[in-house]
Amino acid sequence: EIVLTQSPGTLSLSPGERATLSCRASQSVSISYLAWYQQKPGQAPRLLIYGASSRATGIPDRFSGSGSGTDFTLTISRLEPEDFAVYYCQQYGSSPLTFGGGTKVEIQ
Amino acid sequence: EVQLVESGGGLVQPGGSLRLSCAASGFTFSSYNMKWVRQAPGKGLEWVSYISSSSSTIYYADSVKGRFTISRDNAKNSLYLQVNSLRAEDTAVYYCARACSSTSCYGFGYMDVWGKGTTVTVSS
Numbered sequence: 345e346i347v348l349t350q351s352p353g354t355l356s357l358s359p360g361e362r363a364t365l366s367c368r369a370s371q372s373v374s375i376s377y378l379a380w381y382q383q384k385p386g387q388a389p390r391l392l393i394y395g396a397s398s399r400a401t402g403i404p405d406r407f408s409g410s411g412s413g414t415d416f417t418l419t420i421s422r423l424e425p426e427d428f429a430v431y432y433c434q435q436y437g438s439s440p441l442t443f444g445g446g447t448k449v450e451i452q
Numbered sequence: 453e454v455q456l457v458e459s460g461g462g463l464v465q466p467g468g469s470l471r472l473s474c475a476a477s478g479f480t481f482s483s484y485n486m487k488w489v490r491q492a493p494g495k496g497l498e499w500v501s502y503i504s505s506s507s508s509t510i511y512y513a514d515s516v517k518g519r520f521t522i523s524r525d526n527a528k529n530s531l532y533l534q535v536n537s538l539r540a541e542d543t544a545v546y547y548c549a550r551a552c553s554s555t556s557c558y559g560f561g562y563m564d565v566w567g568k569g570t571t572v573t574v575s576s
Contacts, residue, residue: 374559377559377560377562379563381563387568389497390566391562391563391564394562395562432497434497434562436558436559436560436561436562437559439502439511439560441502441511443496443498444496445496
């Protein structure tokens with residue numbers, strides 16, 4: 345099983361600042377089959393990034409993903425008020441499919 | 453509009469059963485692999501099960517294997533999850549999610565469409 349460890353657990357930032365979220369895998373993720381999701385309270389997750397670096401349809405370009413192998417990063421270049429939420433990484437290359445524990449981006 | 457709508461959740465006693473349903477619309481359901489994902493109160497996301505478009509390939513998380521059964525009816529554009537022998541730790545919001553097209557699938561597919569979820573509470 346591929347264990348995904350996200351850090352930090354909580355990120356306290358102000359609107360306009362840059363957010364850098366990390367996702368580290370216990371073993372290499374097949375062909376960068378890694379996705380990032382955003383979840384707001386009471387809502388379903390929303391796909392942001394797939395294939396480690398491809399933005400999903402309708403996702404603003406302030407969201408970017410990078411990385412390969414075991415180290416992946418989600419960057420939000422300039423935080424907008426609507427970006428404060430919990431972010432999860434997920435690998436979909438091998439079963440069992442696994443999620444990271446999440447990073448909460450909160451308003452400082 | 454592409455949409456997934458779950459139903460069938462509720463309050464059930466330990467050891468009980470439920471059948472969760474997910475109605476799909478706005479896309480060719482029979483061409484897509486599908487998944488169930490759950491989220492316990494205040495916790496993170498947990499993948500539960502995967503089914504291919506033709507039902508030929510099915511996977512389960514170890515935590516539900518032998519107790520949960522995923523199925524689909526492409527004629528009815530519906531996905532199901534039969535949940536048996538429920539435990540307190542199965543209490544969660546259960547989401548169905550679209551995985552990937554059977555003709556263009558990378559790995560098990562990222563989840564680009566999600567339902568709003570149905571809540572299962574296991575308690576005596």
